[in-house]
Amino acid sequence: MEITTREALNQALREEMQRDERVFIVGEDVAEYDGAYKVSRGLLKEFGPGRVMDTPISEEVIAGVGVGSALVGFRPVVEFMTVNFSLLAMDQIINHAAKWRYMSGGQFKVPVVFRMPGGAGLSLGAQHSHSLEAIFTHIPGLKVVAPGSPRDAKGLLKSAIRDDDPVIFLENEMLYNLKGEVPEGEYLIPLGLAEVKREGSDVTLIAYRRMLQMALMAADLLAKEGIEAEVVDPRTLRPLDLETLVKSVRKTGRAVVVHEGWARCGVGGDIANLLYGAAFDHLDAPIQVVSAVEVPMPYNQALEQAAIPSPEKVAAAARAVLSMAS
Amino acid sequence: MEITTREALNQALREEMQRDERVFIVGEDVAEYDGAYKVSRGLLKEFGPGRVMDTPISEEVIAGVGVGSALVGFRPVVEFMTVNFSLLAMDQIINHAAKWRYMSGGQFKVPVVFRMPGGAGLSLGAQHSHSLEAIFTHIPGLKVVAPGSPRDAKGLLKSAIRDDDPVIFLENEMLYNLKGEVPEGEYLIPLGLAEVKREGSDVTLIAYRRMLQMALMAADLLAKEGIEAEVVDPRTLRPLDLETLVKSVRKTGRAVVVHEGWARCGVGGDIANLLYGAAFDHLDAPIQVVSAVEVPMPYNQALEQAAIPSPEKVAAAARAVLSMAS
Amino acid sequence: MAGVTKQKKATARPKGGAAKSTKNEIPLPAKELRKLLRKMQLLRAFEEATRAKYLEGKVYGFCHLYLGQEATAVGSISILRPDDYVISSYRDHGHCLSVGTDSGRIMAELFGRETGVSKGRGGSMHLFDAERNFLGGDAIVAGQIPLAVGVSVALKQLGKGQVILCFFGDGALNEGGFHESMNLASLWKLPIIFICENNIYGMGTSIERASAVTQATRRADAYDMATDRIDGMDVLAVRMATEKALRRAREENLPTFLEMICYRFVGHSMMDPAKYRTRDEIEEWVRRDPIEQLKARMTGWSLLTKADWEAMVKDVEREVAEAVAFAETSPEPQIATLEDWVYSDPGKGV
Amino acid sequence: MAGVTKQKKATARPKGGAAKSTKNEIPLPAKELRKLLRKMQLLRAFEEATRAKYLEGKVYGFCHLYLGQEATAVGSISILRPDDYVISSYRDHGHCLSVGTDSGRIMAELFGRETGVSKGRGGSMHLFDAERNFLGGDAIVAGQIPLAVGVSVALKQLGKGQVILCFFGDGALNEGGFHESMNLASLWKLPIIFICENNIYGMGTSIERASAVTQATRRADAYDMATDRIDGMDVLAVRMATEKALRRAREENLPTFLEMICYRFVGHSMMDPAKYRTRDEIEEWVRRDPIEQLKARMTGWSLLTKADWEAMVKDVEREVAEAVAFAETSPEPQIATLEDWVYSDPGKGV
Numbered sequence A, B: 001m002e003i004t005t006r007e008a009l010n011q012a013l014r015e016e017m018q019r020d021e022r023v024f025i026v027g028e029d030v031a032e033y034d035g036a037y038k039v040s041r042g043l044l045k046e047f048g049p050g051r052v053m054d055t056p057i058s059e060e061v062i063a064g065v066g067v068g069s070a071l072v073g074f075r076p077v078v079e080f081m082t083v084n085f086s087l088l089a090m091d092q093i094i095n096h097a098a099k100w101r102y103m104s105g106g107q108f109k110v111p112v113v114f115r116m117p118g119g120a121g122l123s124l125g126a127q128h129s130h131s132l133e134a135i136f137t138h139i140p141g142l143k144v145v146a147p148g149s150p151r152d153a154k155g156l157l158k159s160a161i162r163d164d165d166p167v168i169f170l171e172n173e174m175l176y177n178l179k180g181e182v183p184e185g186e187y188l189i190p191l192g193l194a195e196v197k198r199e200g201s202d203v204t205l206i207a208y209r210r211m212l213q214m215a216l217m218a219a220d221l222l223a224k225e226g227i228e229a230e231v232v233d234p235r236t237l238r239p240l241d242l243e244t245l246v247k248s249v250r251k252t253g254r255a256v257v258v259h260e261g262w263a264r265c266g267v268g269g270d271i272a273n274l275l276y277g278a279a280f281d282h283l284d285a286p287i288q289v290v291s292a293v294e295v296p297m298p299y300n301q302a303l304e305q306a307a308i309p310s311p312e313k314v315a316a317a318a319r320a321v322l323s324m325a326s
Numbered sequence C, D: 001m002a003g004v005t006k007q008k009k010a011t012a013r014p015k016g017g018a019a020k021s022t023k024n025e026i027p028l029p030a031k032e033l034r035k036l037l038r039k040m041q042l043l044r045a046f047e048e049a050t051r052a053k054y055l056e057g058k059v060y061g062f063c064h065l066y067l068g069q070e071a072t073a074v075g076s077i078s079i080l081r082p083d084d085y086v087i088s089s090y091r092d093h094g095h096c097l098s099v100g101t102d103s104g105r106i107m108a109e110l111f112g113r114e115t116g117v118s119k120g121r122g123g124s125m126h127l128f129d130a131e132r133n134f135l136g137g138d139a140i141v142a143g144q145i146p147l148a149v150g151v152s153v154a155l156k157q158l159g160k161g162q163v164i165l166c167f168f169g170d171g172a173l174n175e176g177g178f179h180e181s182m183n184l185a186s187l188w189k190l191p192i193i194f195i196c197e198n199n200i201y202g203m204g205t206s207i208e209r210a211s212a213v214t215q216a217t218r219r220a221d222a223y224d225m226a227t228d229r230i231d232g233m234d235v236l237a238v239r240m241a242t243e244k245a246l247r248r249a250r251e252e253n254l255p256t257f258l259e260m261i262c263y264r265f266v267g268h269s270m271m272d273p274a275k276y277r278t279r280d281e282i283e284e285w286v287r288r289d290p291i292e293q294l295k296a297r298m299t300g301w302s303l304l305t306k307a308d309w310e311a312m313v314k315d316v317e318r319e320v321a322e323a324v325a326f327a328e329t330s331p332e333p334q335i336a337t338l339e340d341w342v343y344s345d346p347g348k349g350v
């Protein structure tokens, strides 16, 4: 069945709420407004205001509702209207959600999911276009998930809700309308498992979330030139399924990591460094990282497009790693 | 003259306040209490409550005082009592300080300094032992400085205060009592300039802030074994003086990056990735990153020591990169 | 579960009397009144043009119109000194026009052009005009409030009687930064005027569903701050209240919290069909259109003829048409300039 | 510059009458009173031992003693049901002892031992006892408040009349998270009791220098929340006020804000010489020692003889000595366990 990412996420929420009474949704305009991006459409009607809760614009206490209720046995799904506003809740996420279990010597678990749409491409300007996965991935105690297709979105969100640890679930505003095949009936995709999205032998393209789509398009471009790119999606950034990535890189000897966030201390450099460490002798050329240009995101459409990765840029990076002598 | 880092920072503040009336200090307990770590000692007395301001415990508006007053021509030095509390001000720092210049098309500048003591080693537990430099280094629009000696602390803080961009100035609680030589009279150390702290030809140890001291001790250990380590301190993490780092790595062919923060999306992997990209053909072995273990910092002293880098761990990493065939 | 109080119909007029201007005496010279009227009409026409250009795809991104709220920005900003400061939220077109920024450069910004006030980098939510002390355009709800407090700390230090007006919506009342800012402004006695444009909704959530007290001024009581509650559809009431608050700020270095009760005639942004409001409610508010109100009063005072008004409308139409033409013929930023303006001094290195 | 109001001497008794218990009638059975007295004495003796062990270097890190504030934790927690919840700040020894956690396991935590309540991972600032619904131990000023609201959302949903007591200091009143939490608790009608232990200082800053209003209950008025202002040195007054608030929470799902005016007899932490307070001020408060007050009253009611008291002190001394001995003989955590407890299920991968 072909459905959009939005519908896939909506199904995941509905199914998990039906399955487990402890699951509830909380956030700004998630109930009567159906969510700013309509991901929670219809859930208020089905589950009532006791399980789909509109909040004031108060990110810190919204996060607190997630952490606190999780501590006493609930399974809250917190929606930050966008990832950008999570900057106002960093303390609850990093100093609380990520720490309560460890600091208490394992007495508590914190099964909260923080859903956050993000990314650039809609000309929303510098404050509304963040990809903050590097910040969350930096933090022990958090798990970080970043699906790039409707199928992964649904299967991973269901797993995230059932997971006993705090999960940062990163969506992308440009993917909500993306359609893709989703299995009939219930299925789960475990956290921490990468997937080869397209097989190839010449170069490995590692990409997640919206950049998966860019990488797949780049692979099409490259195929026309006779280059067979393998596309691997880590899907979960923490824990990272390094093994699957390394396996591909060992095969191809060359890698490009694509991500939408900034480069410095970003996920791209992180994955590249891990690959160098694990597959140094198999690498025929330095790894290329394709990321956002190091600027606050500009409003102007053309500038914005210039600031983020594109299939062409990914293909160019692939050609560059291939052109280097082995 | 030998003085402590605390005195060096205090001198920098005093000199800059004497030199420029627009410089003022604001933060929790910075005035009457002389600062939680006594860095601003005596400044209230010398400059009065109009230029050394105690605030309520309100990190978000404290940051706002910095950003707003900088926008209209002042040069505020904001002290977060510790870096951990900056998590409550991330929005003002990332969405405001770092963005106002770009979003306005260059109409404004934001000459604010955010001083933040941090780091582990005092058994302060998981919420009070952060090294968050990776988060700040990730953000275009911010500059990030992390001095590792009294001399660098003074010279860099003075430059940071005179800089027209927002500077995150990361101190370390364990360094305040460290004594070191500081030049007589006024001097500046420019942002963005690394320094070779010890010359050597066998392996490059890259380290900053407190880890500089660890690396220097490791170099001593290694010297006893006949290994000549070169120790390079980037001092500024953003912008990063990659050139100086690459120069050293080209010479030695082997590198260890040491930092106190976590590994995933950390500064270590970031620098390593940049070095791989810039000096791939000169590297005889994969770069080793020595960082904190991926746990919230435990309270117990022995566990804490086990969780952070030590001279022994750095030396072991150096031996490991040296043992690999080139 | 716990949460969610039931959606009540948002009261068209929140409880508690809101100050109105007196209807009988002529409070200002005719010239001033005409200025206010023309400015409100400019805001109105500018937003109508913005809407049209958005639907054509020439304005893009998130775009929050100011239709219906003209009196609050125009009335308050009209009596500022040139060296005072203004800061606003993402709903900032009206404030930027009110400080006197050229409408062409604002429209060019919405078009993302190099000639825009923010050189096309900011867009609708991030208008800036350093020359006129307009500090933004902040798209983080309440984000401008702590920053504005910082400005007022500096202004107090400068000692020249300058003041900052900080505009925000009713939704911002529930953010932590609002609270910290109110406390500090009162504690330190800062020359700042907090202007809450209470349009009764934050996106789809009415103030009754978001705030434990719906009278915003009660929040300010908790910090011992002077307050005033004003009919935000009455430009003269807005102006008078601001004038009083400005005096308090300039002469006594004391902050004021002004609640201006108003209404947005359209959805939250261009993307919002605003189904959460009833037709009745909208109509009730449209009947209180601030432009119509001032027009009626000026007509009553014999300060405005039908011909005057028609000429004014024409003049505004011409200005807006010129603004659009300027925007349409302005160049796009060059891609090579993408990395300009990140730093004052980027230094070497990466 | 702007900022900084002049340091005023912190008023020993903030303005506005604080509720006291009546001195004449015996409000509780003798057994209950003795329990309260013993518990306060336990807190006192425990902290004296903690101080001694800190000076020996066996307790380390940041350590915030509860000396002087015994009445607030003991009085309020003494009437909770076992299924109620408690959360506190870094100044948490007293609260953890009050919920009934074994004093040996608390002392072992301060020693960083494996047998500690938090297995030596938490330390002084991060005591936890899941079995007794004690949720921490939060070292971020006001950080526990949003989290406690989350707990109360869950408790309301469970519908069993459970309540959470959320303790914090006067310094926390100025954090944004406090504001957001108060609004939500009132708006959603949550079973939570906010207990502000107003000891008049946040580190070196008196409440006059930090808060635009020094009567904390006025903050709660801004959210239409029920309040009570209590003499926090009077354990019976504390208990009575908490009882009322508990009823409100259990029966009506309504939050209450309790301001308990108290004093820490020592510095902010073991590192603070507390030079910002005058000897006179300290002495005035020490005269109101909560333990001495209850002792005097019980003596007056003929419910406590000198021998009773001496026996009680001895018994407490024995308990604390045993606690210290337990801590001293407990094993350190094994280094190999460093990475335990980060995740419930770490999964594969890095």
Ligand SMILES: Cc1ncc(C[n+]2csc(CCOP(=O)(O)OP(=O)(O)O)c2C)c(N)n1
Pocket: A028, A057, A059, A081, A085, A088, C091, C139, C140, C141, C142, C168, C169, C170, C171, C172, C173, C199, C201, C202, C203, C268
């Ligand atoms: C911190 C933050 N949270 C959420 C949002 C998303 N958002 C944008 S506008 C808005 C409603 C704000 O309402 P109000 O303050 O009343 O202003 P109005 O739009 O009515 O002018 C919300 C929730 C945001 N921009 N920033």
Ligand SMILES: Cc1ncc(C[n+]2csc(CCOP(=O)(O)OP(=O)(O)O)c2C)c(N)n1
Pocket: B028, B057, B059, B081, B085, B088, D091, D139, D140, D141, D142, D168, D169, D170, D171, D172, D173, D199, D201, D202, D203, D268
């Ligand atoms: C968010 C945050 N800011 C600053 C600090 C540093 N700090 C620790 S305790 C404290 C004072 C708190 O005072 P109060 O809330 O009155 O509690 P008390 O210590 O009097 O019990 C400060 C500033 C912190 N721990 N967290």
Ligand SMILES: [Mg+2]
Pocket: C169, C170, C171, C197, C198, C199, C200, C201, C202, C203
């Ligand atoms: Mg509104």
Ligand SMILES: [Mg+2]
Pocket: D169, D170, D171, D197, D198, D199, D200, D201, D202, D203
């Ligand atoms: Mg206090």
